[in-house]
Amino acid sequence: MARRSAPEVNAGSMADIAFLLLIFFLVTTTLEKDNGIARQLPPIDKSEIEPPKIKEKNLFIVLVNKNDQLLVNDSPMELEELRENAIDFLDNGGALSSSPEYCDYCKGNRSITSSDNPTKAVISVQNDRLTSYKMYISVQNELVAAYNFLRNRESQRLYGWDFTDVKKEIDAGTYLGNQSDAQDKLKEIQRLFPLKLSEAQPKKN
Amino acid sequence: MSKFTKKKSNELPPVSTASLPDIVFMLLFFFMVVTVMRDTELKVEQNLPKANQIEKLKKDRSVFIFAGKPSMQYKKNFGDEGRIQIGDKFTDVSNIGLALTEARGKLNPELQSKVVVALKVDDDTNTGLVTDIKEKLRELNMVKIIYITTSGDPLEQ
Numbered sequence: 001m002a003r004r005s006a007p008e009v010n011a012g013s014m015a016d017i018a019f020l021l022l023i024f025f026l027v028t029t030t031l032e033k034d035n036g037i038a039r040q041l042p043p044i045d046k047s048e049i050e051p052p053k054i055k056e057k058n059l060f061i062v063l064v065n066k067n068d069q070l071l072v073n074d075s076p077m078e079l080e081e082l083r084e085n086a087i088d089f090l091d092n093g094g095a096l097s098s099s100p101e102y103c104d105y106c107k108g109n110r111s112i113t114s115s116d117n118p119t120k121a122v123i124s125v126q127n128d129r130l131t132s133y134k135m136y137i138s139v140q141n142e143l144v145a146a147y148n149f150l151r152n153r154e155s156q157r158l159y160g161w162d163f164t165d166v167k168k169e170i171d172a173g174t175y176l177g178n179q180s181d182a183q184d185k186l187k188e189i190q191r192l193f194p195l196k197l198s199e200a201q202p203k204k205n
Numbered sequence: 206m207s208k209f210t211k212k213k214s215n216e217l218p219p220v221s222t223a224s225l226p227d228i229v230f231m232l233l234f235f236f237m238v239v240t241v242m243r244d245t246e247l248k249v250e251q252n253l254p255k256a257n258q259i260e261k262l263k264k265d266r267s268v269f270i271f272a273g274k275p276s277m278q279y280k281k282n283f284g285d286e287g288r289i290q291i292g293d294k295f296t297d298v299s300n301i302g303l304a305l306t307e308a309r310g311k312l313n314p315e316l317q318s319k320v321v322v323a324l325k326v327d328d329d330t331n332t333g334l335v336t337d338i339k340e341k342l343r344e345l346n347m348v349k350i351i352y353i354t355t356s357g358d359p360l361e362q
Binding site: 011014015018019021022025026028029034035036037038039040041042043044064079080127128129130131132133134135136137138140141142144145148167168171172 | 222225226229230232233236237239240241254255256257258259260261262263264321323324326327328329330331332333335336339342343344346348349350351352353354355356359360
């Protein structure tokens with residue numbers, strides 16, 4: 001038999017098929033990008049040791065009620081003012097220059113009624129059980145922002161870079177340069193402004 | 206003269222669509238590569254709250270807890286209260302331990318001790334539920350947690 005040349009496959013519908021697949025993948029794709037506020041919970045302490053007493057002036061008490069209203073150190077406050085007030089409190093450095101707790105890197109008002117030293121200052125957040133999660137996250141976010149602001153300022157002064165930027169780069173593995181050295185520097189900043197956020201058990205009812 | 210006028214009367218040639226399949230295939234391959242099939246079906250509503258002081262989640266060492274109101278089709282059976290979902294099923298606060306240990310078992314053995322619990326909680330939930338979860342996590346000694354949020358300014362909401 002005579003050899004017939006094979007008829008050419010019609011490729012005109014190729015685009016349609018590809019479109020179909022494309023639309024399927026477009027619809028099922030979820031570009032996942034999970035970001036969030038990291039936190040470490042305190043381990044359960046079974047020992048009977050009395051917790052050390054914290055001076056009242058070293059405490060910044062944030063209460064959130066079930067209507068999402070804030071009460072900070074016994075006075076009502078709007079969420080917008082929280083960050084600034086937290087920064088003022090942490091950065092106060094009220095200890096006298098003669099005392100061992102003197103804070104030489106603080107730039108606050110040095111009021112004697114506010115915190116002695118950032119390493120002594122504790123922020124305590126107390127929620128009602130009916131507080132909305134949205135408000136809870138907003139409060140946490142503002143308080144973390146206050147810490148980040150101070151840490152950035154300190155790392156700018158000491159090393160000339162932002163604490164949060166370098167931390168992000170190290171976490172992502174894109175940090176160029178001496179990583180362990182940078183880690184040590186991050187630790188030093190964290191020592192100067194330790195994150196002391198305490199969360200008390202929320203009130204029942 | 207007629208030589209020139211003839212040329213002008215020519216219409217524009219149609220755009221060639223021969224390379225269209227190639228372009229579409231390129232897009233197709235891109236989406237095929239980036240697609241991650243969801244391994245869990247969400248049974249609760251998930252409108253995450255906004256925050257801007259955020260860190261990236263390390264996926265390889267995290268287990269997820271979802272919480273929120275049951276979504277539409279589960280409302281009839283599970284009610285309107287905030288619920289916890291781990292893996293594919295609704296879980297009670299008292300059962301979190303078991304479900305989490307199971308989820309942790311699926312991680313890379315070297316990373317199991319560094320496990321981070323990612324809390325994906327609907328912004329309409331009561332904090333009480335989150336507190337219960339956190340209490341349980343403390344008992345289980347899984348103290349590293351991360352509240353998953355979307356990026357944005359919380360002051361605007």
